[in-house]
Amino acid sequence: MKNSKSILILTILLISMFYGCVDNKKKTEETKPVVESVEDTDEIKVYDFESIEPLLYTNSDKTYIVNFWAMWCAPCVKELPIIQEYEKNNPNVEVLLISLDFPKDIETKLKPFLEKKEITSNVVLLDDPDANSWINKINPNWSGAIPYTIIFNNENRSYHERAFDNLQDLETEVLNTFN
Numbered sequence: 001m002k003n004s005k006s007i008l009i010l011t012i013l014l015i016s017m018f019y020g021c022v023d024n025k026k027k028t029e030e031t032k033p034v035v036e037s038v039e040d041t042d043e044i045k046v047y048d049f050e051s052i053e054p055l056l057y058t059n060s061d062k063t064y065i066v067n068f069w070a071m072w073c074a075p076c077v078k079e080l081p082i083i084q085e086y087e088k089n090n091p092n093v094e095v096l097l098i099s100l101d102f103p104k105d106i107e108t109k110l111k112p113f114l115e116k117k118e119i120t121s122n123v124v125l126l127d128d129p130d131a132n133s134w135i136n137k138i139n140p141n142w143s144g145a146i147p148y149t150i151i152f153n154n155e156n157r158s159y160h161e162r163a164f165d166n167l168q169d170l171e172t173e174v175l176n177t178f179n
Contacts, residue, residue, distance in 0.1 A: 044110060046103050046125045049134035055096060056138065061153050063093045063174065068126070068148040070100040071113050075163035076147040083149075084121050086170050093174075099125045100146065151177045 058064055067083055069076035080097070087095040101110050103125060114123060128134055135144045139159050142148060149160040151174055158177040164170040 044099070044106050044123055044125055046106075046127050049126065049128040049130070049137070052098065052124070052126055052128075053134075053137065056150060056152075058152065059154050061155070063090070063178070064096070064150075064152050065093060065174075066096045066098060066150045066152075068098045068100060068146050070146060071105075071109060072101070073146050077117070079147055079163040080117060080119055082164050082167055082170055084119055085167050086174075087121055089167075095121045097121050097123045099123060101125060103127050153178070 056066060065083065065086070067076075067079075069080065071077065083095060083097070087093060097119070099110060106125065110123075110125070113119075131144060135142050138148075138150070142159065142161060145161055147163050149164070151158045151160070156177050158173065160173060164173070
């Protein structure tokens, strides 16, 4: 009787572990970042930092610009058209705007804001309450202030804890990153 109880308990544990792994795999697949332009979809995807982090690195020599911003940040709002203009002038550059706004405001505030400002760049929302952890993972020198922009490819990377004043300012920083 003792052996059959042990076998039953072991079987239950193995089944639990198997289904736990399947559920974790499913969660990973569901949160796998798929970044689309606001123009391409009406949905703004919400991610935690673990899902956003792979988007901050590349094996490509293509130029990426990732900008952390929020609607309530006046310097952020002022520079969004500058970043978008740079993207339009440089189709080989990929831009990702990571909103730090509240997920509950996507439909009522964020989407109308993007439409009003004619922002068509890729937008996702970062919803991760442990900012002290993920800010340091991005750059230990980042105070957490926004706007914050990362310009990078597989060999070079620069961090900018400030707003770009104009298109020339952004162009200069991109050039400086790769020269």
